[in-house]
Amino acid sequence: MSTSIPGDSPYPAPSRLGVGRTQWVDFAAGARAIAPLDPGSFVFGLAVGALVQVSGYNSVVGMSGSLLVNAGASQIAIMEGLRIGAPLVVVVLTALVINSRLALYSAAVSPAYSGFPRRWKLGLAYLMTDQAAAITLQYQDRYPDPVRRRWFVLGASLTFSCAWFVGTAAGILLGPVIPSAWQIGFIVPLMFISLMVPSLRHRAEVVAAVTAIVVAVVFKDLPLGLNVIAAALAGIGVGRLIK
Amino acid sequence: MMLFLAFLLAGIGTYAIRLSGIMLLGGDRKLPESVTKTLRLIAPAALAAIIANSLLLDGGDWRAFGAWQIAAVVATGVALWKRSMGWTLIAGAGAFAALLLVGL
Numbered sequence: 001m002s003t004s005i006p007g008d009s010p011y012p013a014p015s016r017l018g019v020g021r022t023q024w025v026d027f028a029a030g031a032r033a034i035a036p037l038d039p040g041s042f043v044f045g046l047a048v049g050a051l052v053q054v055s056g057y058n059s060v061v062g063m064s065g066s067l068l069v070n071a072g073a074s075q076i077a078i079m080e081g082l083r084i085g086a087p088l089v090v091v092v093l094t095a096l097v098i099n100s101r102l103a104l105y106s107a108a109v110s111p112a113y114s115g116f117p118r119r120w121k122l123g124l125a126y127l128m129t130d131q132a133a134a135i136t137l138q139y140q141d142r143y144p145d146p147v148r149r150r151w152f153v154l155g156a157s158l159t160f161s162c163a164w165f166v167g168t169a170a171g172i173l174l175g176p177v178i179p180s181a182w183q184i185g186f187i188v189p190l191m192f193i194s195l196m197v198p199s200l201r202h203r204a205e206v207v208a209a210v211t212a213i214v215v216a217v218v219f220k221d222l223p224l225g226l227n228v229i230a231a232a233l234a235g236i237g238v239g240r241l242i243k
Numbered sequence: 244m245m246l247f248l249a250f251l252l253a254g255i256g257t258y259a260i261r262l263s264g265i266m267l268l269g270g271d272r273k274l275p276e277s278v279t280k281t282l283r284l285i286a287p288a289a290l291a292a293i294i295a296n297s298l299l300l301d302g303g304d305w306r307a308f309g310a311w312q313i314a315a316v317v318a319t320g321v322a323l324w325k326r327s328m329g330w331t332l333i334a335g336a337g338a339f340a341a342l343l344l345v346g347l
Binding site: 171209229240 | 244245254256258262266267268269270271280287289290291292293295296297300314315318326327330332335
């Protein structure tokens with residue numbers, strides 16, 4: 001890396017794979033920040049991989065879902081939709097509606113990404129999950145330098161997605177190894193509670209969260225998971241009214 | 244194969260969704276205060292929506308009250324107390340496992 005880091009040593013830093021020491025440190029800090037969520041990513045991948053196997057889908061095609069889409073809930077919706085014979089257009093649109101929340105995260109992280117080179121934006125966007133976005137938002141103020149921040153974001157985003165890829169592959173190879181009595185689906189609300197609640201600070205954020213919860217259950221009968229999108233938008237709208 | 248085609252199309256669309264805000268809002272100009280305030284509410288609102296949808300509902304129906312909600316309350320309490328993601332995950336997973344073991 002030719003970019004100089006404030007406070008960096010005046011001597012050429014030892015580097016691995018052409019990446020300087022400071023960058024590795026920031027990458028590792030990002031990886032550590034998201035590490036508590038990696039088991040959840042792996043286990044959820046395991047479940048999606050097992051679904052590929054028990055549904056009788058081709059292993060390579062099943063794996064391609066994690067690599068191409070990189071968003072578990074929508075991959076489940078695609079596999080289940082096609083299994084019950086839904087038309088391709090409907091299945092793809094359902095997946096995109098489920099993933100439309102990522103547009104909200106994309107807007108939320110845009111100030112944190114604004115100083116990044118274009119190719120970094122293009123790469124990090126592919127790796128942007130709910131969890132990586134939430135970690136980016138929590139840590140952005142601790143990395144005011146965009147160069148150091150982009151390595152932190154890469155460390156968090158890449159390791160979390162890798163846990164997902166490895167989990168999916170393991171699930172496809174091993175099948176349903178986790179007994180259904182363990183109800184590992186609980187990992188989903190638990191991961192999101194651990195991301196949201198510790199960082200709740202301002203009254204407007206609490207109001208936004210509570211509003212979203214109420215709207216999500218009130219509109220539970222909306223199709224295609226639209227209640228989640230409606231709830232998120234309502235939470236943002238009502239939260240804005242709070243000073 | 245139909246599944247591959249679905250993954251490919253959904254993958255392209257999802258990538259465009261992921262890129263949208265970064266490219267549209269992520270220029271060098273400074274965003275107005277009202278916009279940044281709105282952006283700060285996105286994470287709590289979106290995460291809470293997913294929590295409600297996965298914890299209180301199960302595919303459009305109410306989820307029966309039991310280990311899920313009790314463990315979630317434990318996790319939320321620990322989250323507010325410790326303000327730590329790691330402790331929240333450990334407490335929530337531990338409480339959930341204990342509740343399943345006692346047959347809830």
